[in-house]
Structure formats: C-alpha cells, structure tokens
Amino acid sequence: MNILNKLEEGNIYEVLIATENGDGTLNIKPFGVKFEEQHFVLHLFPNKTLFNIKQKKSFTVYFTNDVLAYTNALFGLLDDFDKDFAVECEVENISSDQVADSYGKNIAAIITAKVIKIIEHDKTLPIINRATNHIIDLLVEFSRYSFMDVDKQTQFVEKIESTENIINKCGNKKHKKALNLIKKELKQE
Numbered sequence: 001m002n003i004l005n006k007l008e009e010g011n012i013y014e015v016l017i018a019t020e021n022g023d024g025t026l027n028i029k030p031f032g033v034k035f036e037e038q039h040f041v042l043h044l045f046p047n048k049t050l051f052n053i054k055q056k057k058s059f060t061v062y063f064t065n066d067v068l069a070y071t072n073a074l075f076g077l078l079d080d081f082d083k084d085f086a087v088e089c090e091v092e093n094i095s096s097d098q099v100a101d102s103y104g105k106n107i108a109a110i111i112t113a114k115v116i117k118i119i120e121h122d123k124t125l126p127i128i129n130r131a132t133n134h135i136i137d138l139l140v141e142f143s144r145y146s147f148m149d150v151d152k153q154t155q156f157v158e159k160i161e162s163t164e165n166i167i168n169k170c171g172n173k174k175h176k177k178a179l180n181l182i183k184k185e186l187k188q189e
C-alpha cells in the first residue's frame, strides 16, 4: 500500500523537515506541510530551511508523533527520534506570497515539491494525543516569540502555565520534559 494514501488532500500536517547545510550536515526543524494533488507544499518565512531548499532543491519530510522530537528540533537539540515514515522530495516550484497576520506583513515562500522516495520506518498507530497538541501549539507560538509585543509575550507565559495543568493531567514524561525545555528556552530569551 502507498503510505501517501493515508494523507488527506488539502490537510496540513505537522512534520519535521530535514535539509542539507552547505557543509553536508542536516538541519531538521518543525514545519507544517500541506498535501495537495500528491505534492507537498510548504509556506516558509525567511529561515535556514528555506535557504537550504533554494540551494539544493530537495528536502526530506519526517512524519512522527514524537513530541520531544519537535521540541528538541526547534531548539537545535535534536539527536535521534522516532520516525513513522519519511518522504524524500524534489522541489518543482518556488513562488512567494504576502502574509498579513497578527505579527504584521511578511513575505513567505511557497515551495511545491514532488515525492521522489518513500521510506517507511515504524508504522505507529495514527493517534491524536491531546497533550502533544498542546505542546505543538506552544512550540509554534514560541517560534514567533521574538515578534510578539509585550502583551502577547505575557499572554504566552500565562498560556504555558495553563498548559502545565493540562500536561500534568493528561501528559506523559516526554510532554513534561518538552514543557520544561520550553520554559528553559524562554528564560534565555
């Protein structure tokens, strides 16, 4: 069975994207990817991943439920992680888009890529974990922390506190570790 059949057209999935740096090492960071007409579409703000994709015209998408992998990846601490499956992609098109959101106006690059190769690792159950969703939500906001005004930063700190209650109720050790990493990184901001 083609594992891509598990993905729904038009849905955005949280994934890790690996790109190759100039020195041959990998940069692996969390992103949202849209599955559209059997292609993967990324919306990227100016970052290292976009730079690498423009250079090499390729990237690998890792699907994983490993909450610590997303946390460690965002903070540049990623070592090994549980992979469900990986998809190697080749860029077909790069265009740009003006994005207006609560952080102001930005230019995002839209990357459309075709699938070259599918590598299946562990096929875990497709579960939706409430605590994982909360951590991912915090990570997305954290990645934009430096663009927040003081009010939004205060709200974000409050959100961490309320998420802590949820994690204590329905999370596991990995969720607690992820939350502690977020709090530690926040102190360094």
Ligand SMILES: Cc1cc2nc3c(=O)[nH]c(=O)nc-3n(C[C@H](O)[C@H](O)[C@H](O)COP(=O)(O)O)c2cc1C
Residues within 6 Å of the ligand: 014, 027, 029, 030, 031, 032, 033, 043, 044, 045, 046, 047, 048, 049, 050, 070, 074, 136, 139, 140, 143
């Ligand atoms: C779950 C998750 C989804 C994200 N999705 C996107 C995205 O779709 N586009 C984007 O530009 N940044 C996204 N980010 C933020 C990037 O991961 C973050 O800016 C990262 O530091 C980029 O690293 P790089 O400069 O090494 O590429 C996301 C972050 C998280 C935690």
